[in-house]
Amino acid sequence: MYMLRCSDGTYYVGSTRNLERRLEEHSLGVVPSYTSTRRPVELVFAEEYDRIDDAYAREKQVQGWSRRKREALIRGEFGQLPGLSSRARDKR
Incomplete structure (x- = not known):
């Protein structure tokens, strides 16, 4: 799974x-x-998986995330990810 900044x-x-x-x-x-219409692109994050179906599942998960949550992932702020979910925000 990978993420590009366009x-x-x-x-x-x-x-x-x-x-x-x-x-x-x-x-x-x-x-x-x-x-293709947003070039140049820059690789900002990548994770390797042994199985392509696991990578695809992770891709779909991250595609559903907000910009703030994606940027926390890019920065490696893994502890912040649960608090950036829509469910966590709805509970506040």
Whole structure:
């Protein structure tokens, strides 16, 4: 699972079996996708998984997160992640 910061400041979350190749594809804009019109892109976070289905599940999880929660993940502030969930905010 990986996260890119796009030129417009948005984040793209994806998963792949070959991160180096996929980053090149994003950088060149060869695959029509969210990032192809938001280049250049910068890799800001990556996690490795033994199984692609685990990476895909994590991708879907992070895609559902708020910008603040994604940025906490990027900064490595793992202890803040539960408090940034919508359920935690609703309880306040």
